[in-house]
Amino acid sequence: MNIRLYNAQILTMRKEEPVFRGEIWVKNNKIAYITAADKLKDRTEEFAAISWDMELDCRDNLLMPGFKDAHTHSAMTFLRSYVDDVPLQQWLEKYVFPMEKKLSGEDIYHLTKLAVLEYLTSGITSIFEMYLTPDSIAQACIDTGMRCVLTSGLNNFTSSIEQQEEEYLRWNHSDPLISYQLGFHSEYTCSKDLLRRMSQLAHKYRAPVYTHLAETAKEVQECKARYGVSPMVFLYDMGIFAFGGGGYHCVHMSAGDMNIFRQLRLYAITNPASNLKLASGVAPIAEFERRGIPVAIGTDGPASNNCLDMFREMFLLSGLSKVREGDAGSLDAVKVLRMATVDGAKAMQLSHADVLEEGKLADIILIDLRQPNMQPIHNIPKNLVYSGSKSNVCMTMVNGRILYRNGEFFVGESVEDIYAECDRIVKRIINSAAE
Amino acid sequence: MNIRLYNAQILTMRKEEPVFRGEIWVKNNKIAYITAADKLKDRTEEFAAISWDMELDCRDNLLMPGFKDAHTHSAMTFLRSYVDDVPLQQWLEKYVFPMEKKLSGEDIYHLTKLAVLEYLTSGITSIFEMYLTPDSIAQACIDTGMRCVLTSGLNNFTSSIEQQEEEYLRWNHSDPLISYQLGFHSEYTCSKDLLRRMSQLAHKYRAPVYTHLAETAKEVQECKARYGVSPMVFLYDMGIFAFGGGGYHCVHMSAGDMNIFRQLRLYAITNPASNLKLASGVAPIAEFERRGIPVAIGTDGPASNNCLDMFREMFLLSGLSKVREGDAGSLDAVKVLRMATVDGAKAMQLSHADVLEEGKLADIILIDLRQPNMQPIHNIPKNLVYSGSKSNVCMTMVNGRILYRNGEFFVGESVEDIYAECDRIVKRIINSAAE
Numbered sequence: 001m002n003i004r005l006y007n008a009q010i011l012t013m014r015k016e017e018p019v020f021r022g023e024i025w026v027k028n029n030k031i032a033y034i035t036a037a038d039k040l041k042d043r044t045e046e047f048a049a050i051s052w053d054m055e056l057d058c059r060d061n062l063l064m065p066g067f068k069d070a071h072t073h074s075a076m077t078f079l080r081s082y083v084d085d086v087p088l089q090q091w092l093e094k095y096v097f098p099m100e101k102k103l104s105g106e107d108i109y110h111l112t113k114l115a116v117l118e119y120l121t122s123g124i125t126s127i128f129e130m131y132l133t134p135d136s137i138a139q140a141c142i143d144t145g146m147r148c149v150l151t152s153g154l155n156n157f158t159s160s161i162e163q164q165e166e167e168y169l170r171w172n173h174s175d176p177l178i179s180y181q182l183g184f185h186s187e188y189t190c191s192k193d194l195l196r197r198m199s200q201l202a203h204k205y206r207a208p209v210y211t212h213l214a215e216t217a218k219e220v221q222e223c224k225a226r227y228g229v230s231p232m233v234f235l236y237d238m239g240i241f242a243f244g245g246g247g248y249h250c251v252h253m254s255a256g257d258m259n260i261f262r263q264l265r266l267y268a269i270t271n272p273a274s275n276l277k278l279a280s281g282v283a284p285i286a287e288f289e290r291r292g293i294p295v296a297i298g299t300d301g302p303a304s305n306n307c308l309d310m311f312r313e314m315f316l317l318s319g320l321s322k323v324r325e326g327d328a329g330s331l332d333a334v335k336v337l338r339m340a341t342v343d344g345a346k347a348m349q350l351s352h353a354d355v356l357e358e359g360k361l362a363d364i365i366l367i368d369l370r371q372p373n374m375q376p377i378h379n380i381p382k383n384l385v386y387s388g389s390k391s392n393v394c395m396t397m398v399n400g401r402i403l404y405r406n407g408e409f410f411v412g413e414s415v416e417d418i419y420a421e422c423d424r425i426v427k428r429i430i431n432s433a434a435e
Numbered sequence: 436m437n438i439r440l441y442n443a444q445i446l447t448m449r450k451e452e453p454v455f456r457g458e459i460w461v462k463n464n465k466i467a468y469i470t471a472a473d474k475l476k477d478r479t480e481e482f483a484a485i486s487w488d489m490e491l492d493c494r495d496n497l498l499m500p501g502f503k504d505a506h507t508h509s510a511m512t513f514l515r516s517y518v519d520d521v522p523l524q525q526w527l528e529k530y531v532f533p534m535e536k537k538l539s540g541e542d543i544y545h546l547t548k549l550a551v552l553e554y555l556t557s558g559i560t561s562i563f564e565m566y567l568t569p570d571s572i573a574q575a576c577i578d579t580g581m582r583c584v585l586t587s588g589l590n591n592f593t594s595s596i597e598q599q600e601e602e603y604l605r606w607n608h609s610d611p612l613i614s615y616q617l618g619f620h621s622e623y624t625c626s627k628d629l630l631r632r633m634s635q636l637a638h639k640y641r642a643p644v645y646t647h648l649a650e651t652a653k654e655v656q657e658c659k660a661r662y663g664v665s666p667m668v669f670l671y672d673m674g675i676f677a678f679g680g681g682g683y684h685c686v687h688m689s690a691g692d693m694n695i696f697r698q699l700r701l702y703a704i705t706n707p708a709s710n711l712k713l714a715s716g717v718a719p720i721a722e723f724e725r726r727g728i729p730v731a732i733g734t735d736g737p738a739s740n741n742c743l744d745m746f747r748e749m750f751l752l753s754g755l756s757k758v759r760e761g762d763a764g765s766l767d768a769v770k771v772l773r774m775a776t777v778d779g780a781k782a783m784q785l786s787h788a789d790v791l792e793e794g795k796l797a798d799i800i801l802i803d804l805r806q807p808n809m810q811p812i813h814n815i816p817k818n819l820v821y822s823g824s825k826s827n828v829c830m831t832m833v834n835g836r837i838l839y840r841n842g843e844f845f846v847g848e849s850v851e852d853i854y855a856e857c858d859r860i861v862k863r864i865i866n867s868a869a870e
Binding site: 390 | 522526556717761763807812813826854
């Protein structure tokens with residue numbers, strides 16, 4: 001497919017590059033050309049050589065890179081609004097784990113599709129996904145057209161080192177939409193022996209590793225009681241992060257933990273809405289920034305957040321940092337926007353989908369600037385982070401395919417069918433839980 | 436106009452009443468009938484007597500009362516994304532006050548209209564508005580069809596007791612969309628003598644009074660330095676709140692301040708997004724709740740927030756309370772929803788627009804439950820507060836008139852004309868500031 005996106009304002013997210021007027025030409029799954037309006041005449045020859053499948057008049061609205069949702073558990077859509085207002089450990093042990101046991105791979109396939117619809121409405125073009133049955137998640141993303149970086153939720157009860165290695169080898173070479181990074185659920189759900197083997201796997205492939213880390217004060221305390229050190233120090237000592245990677249949440253981090261992050265260039269993948277809703281705390285993002293620790297943003301799962309909306313996360317990240325630091329200048333809009341796009345891509349090892357640039361993957365969104373929350377236009381990045389909303393997303397393109405446009409989805413299946421399927425699954429699980 | 440809203444789910448927000456299937460019949464500006472689907476046959480006679488101007492199939496989506504935005508400075512749209520990332524006092528003194536001097540009443544008329552468009556997209560059906568030139572604000576609301584409770588921003592430099600009294604008498608009897616409550620900007624912008632006269636005015640009309648209160652720690656400290664007591668105690672001693680009213684923000688409140696609030700039944704009108712963005716702090720909402728202090732919610736102005744979105748405020752309110760209290764059970768969705776609707780109406784003295792009930796004003800919104808963020812439907816109030824978004828608002832009706840539907844506005848003027856007018860104003864003011 002050759003798609004021409006013309007008459008647009010363009011925010012490439014390349015460092016310091018201001019918004020300019022121009023157009024983007026997409027050939028198959030890549031950005032073939034980006035041209036400023038006043039340089040278009042230099043491209044007459046290239047233009048003549050392309051036969052367009054679609055020419056989309058952007059009507060002076062904004063093209064920018066899609067958001068990278070760097071921590072998700074998509075299929076937890078089935079628990080949205082089912083259990084809320086309880087603390088994390090109780091929420092996990094009393095509700096989440098028992099309900100999850102009732103999920104089949106096929107259930108996860110459909111429930112993931114529901115989440116994909118929601119990501120698309122918020123301009124999210126790739127997810128970093130940890131959940132049960134990675135194969136069905138991958139299939140749901142392939143079938144809908146979503147880009148997905150899988151990781152393992154390995155723990156003492158589900159998956160195994162062998163399974164992870166097999167998935168790692170297979171899903172890094174099977175489909176252009178899917179890649180796979182090594183991972184495990186958390187220090188507190190994995191035995192020392194399992195973590196030792198996890199470290200060996202990381203060393204075997206010289207690969208980065210990702211895990212839940214320092215989400216709650218309790219988690220850190222219990223690790224200290226168990227091993228005498230924080231989860232970060234414990235995992236560092238095991239050599240798990242010898243080739244980089246990152247931690248999800250990173251709310252309760254000591255100076256020592258942060259030094260390790262800095263030294264190993266680990267990514268802090270923050271989840272502000274989830275950390276509020278589960279009363280876990282507010283991560284010290286400005287402190288990460290001062291120490292040069294790179295930050296990416298995730299929504300976490302729809303049972304803990306409960307929505308999958310990068311605009312909410314972006315405002316929260318900036319606002320919470322301002323109030324935590326007592327400094328209204330903390331974490332300005334441009335920094336947050338970089339975390340939600342470029343830094344997210346880097347954290348997910350998707351450096352070919354980070355900015356809008358010729359040769360990069362065509363993961364592009366169109367933002368409607370003609371809605372009242374985006375007027376007047378003094379400063380587009382600030383509008384995006386401080387007053388922007390998923391309602392401004394009027395087109396989401398992944399890998400050169402338009403999957404969402406003006407409220408309509410193009411994901412190979414009707415939305416109503418996906419809802420009906422999920423409804424059946426939810427009813428079955430709840431009825432069997434009641435028995 | 437007689438409008439039939441049928442095939443709906445209905446959340447009346449009357450205490451403890453669950454969501455039910457049914458329809459609402461609007462006659463002119465009021466709710467004439469609300470009927471559950473299974474009781475419709477009892478209403479055949481009434482139905483036959485009405486000739487419908489419009490019958491709207493709600494397709495099993497949700498009708499509920501519109502949101503009450505209990506603290507706004509609408510015309511500050513002109514400064515959105517113009518000055519951000521600076522602390523409140525500097526923001527006010529260096530940017531806001533000098534720029535505001537350049538605003539005419541006509542400017543405020545147009546800039547308010549821009550804000551009204553945004554309120555409608557978020558299902559906000561009435562605003563509690565404090566800004567310069569109340570007459571032009573009232574006119575903008577009358578012309579667009581918005582419900583507005585005006586209050587005075589009286590301070591040492593703008594407005595006067597005489598002007599406020601004249602406005603109070605006039606705007607409480609001029610138009611069904613407009614009412615007026617007594618108010619002043621804040622302790623720190625009013626002399627003791629002016630506040631004494633404010634108190635006399637309140638006593639003369641036995642009327643409630645509203646003001647900015649305890650927004651920043653600095654404000655409280657400076658009042659203590661000036662008068663030896665907190666702003667709350669100082670204003671209480673002056674007798675200003677003898678007939679009730681409320682305070683906007685209420686972030687930095689002592690136990691003594693809260694006791695006064697409780698005793699006088701004052702409303703704490705909270706503005707969570709603004710308090711984050713200006714690094715003012717997090718209001719102790721759960722503490723208000725424990726003490727029986729009623730709470731309403733406001734967006735504050737679009738230069739401090741920067742968006743006018745009740746869904747963002749609702750999630751923030753609940754999430755911030757959970758993390759402040761270290762208790763994921765704090766301030767659940769139903770409580771927050773009441774604050775955003777019923778309690779807001781009470782704070783604004785709009786008790787005839789609080790719930791959906793026969794005889795009440797027809798300020799009604801329709802929420803699209805067929806978007807992915809609202810699926811599955813385990814619990815509608817939780818879906819609204821935890822995963823809901825302004826993108827779910829598909830119809831906003833104020834005083835029996837549909838002002839917004841499926842992304843289109845019906846406000847007596849084209850959206851593009853409003854944008855263009857505001858753009859002209861913004862450019863003129865910025866150019867003159869640069870001179």
